[in-house]
Amino acid sequence: MITSQIPTLHYFNGRGRAETSRVLFVVAGVEFNDVKNPFDNAEIKQRATYKQLPYLIDGDFEISQSIAIENYIANKYNLAGDSLVDRTRILSIAQASYDISIPIFTNDTDEKKALYKNETLPRFLSAWEKILTENGGKHFVGSKLSAADVSAYTTLENLYSKNYKEVVDKYPTLTNFKSTFEAIPSISDYLSKRPKDLFF
Incomplete structure (x- = not known):
């Protein structure tokens, strides 16, 4: 009800x-x-x-x-951060999530799919790997769970389900983050x- x-x-x-x-x-x-x-x-x-x-x-x-x-x-x-800087960084992760996800549904040619897999996706995931690593590897923004972690997790999970696991798994900090997030009770x-x- x-x-x-x-x-x-x-x-x-x-x-x-x-x-x-x-x-x-x-x-x-x-x-x-x-x-x-x-x-x-x-x-x-x-x-x-x-x-x-x-x-x-x-x-x-x-x-x-x-x-x-x-x-x-x-x-x-x-879950929105403790400062203007945190909130802005969280929003950046959220917007990147959509830049990563939308092409999955609009890549209608083999050429577009190859460009996404070999150039677009690695560009975004490399940036996320760097952000996460430089922040200690546990959270994307700050020292506690935030909406940035949720945005990143659901995006990574979607990439796994859409057969991009092999690309994601090239980034060890991201794959460890995904596993750790899924272990939250x-x-x-x-x-x-x-x-x-x-x-x-």
């Missing part, structure tokens, strides 16, 4: 652009309604600001656009219960 006392996240039956928000809620230990709508659910799309999902309803507050939703959750539940529990037949 959906209640108005807890946040409601609307998306489709897939990971896609809602998975980072879901994992943020899990990391924060916050109960939320994870509503997986059919693709043809016009009613909820019409309610959403831009007529598309994801779409978050939290009491009287409603917001669309995935990065905005992620930023809202992070700020509300103390709340994340391990979430992953064990997450549907296995997601479209994305």
Whole structure:
């Protein structure tokens, strides 16, 4: 049953652009309604600001656009860093996550796929490896878990699921980070219960 006392996240039956928000809620230990709508659910799309999902309803507050939703959750539940510099670095990781992920769905030629695998992806992952290593290897920003770690994790997991594991595994600090993140008890529990037949 959906209640108005807890946040409601609307998306489709897939990971896609809602998975980072879901994992943020899990990391924060916050109960939320994870509503997986059919693709043809016009009613909820019409309610959403831009007529598309994801779409978050939290009491009287409603917001669309995935990065905005992620930023809202992070700020509300103390996952957004402790300073302006931290918050800016966290946002940089989030935006890089989308630069990494979007081409997976738009590479429609062998040439584009090769360019992504051999140039684009290594460029971003090399930068992440450097950022993570220089920050001690455990967290991307600061000395505690933040939305940057969640953004990076869901992106790395997506790369694994889209057959780019061999590329990611060239970066030992990133692969160790991924394994360590998955060992967090709340994340391990979430992953064990997450549907296995997601479209994305």
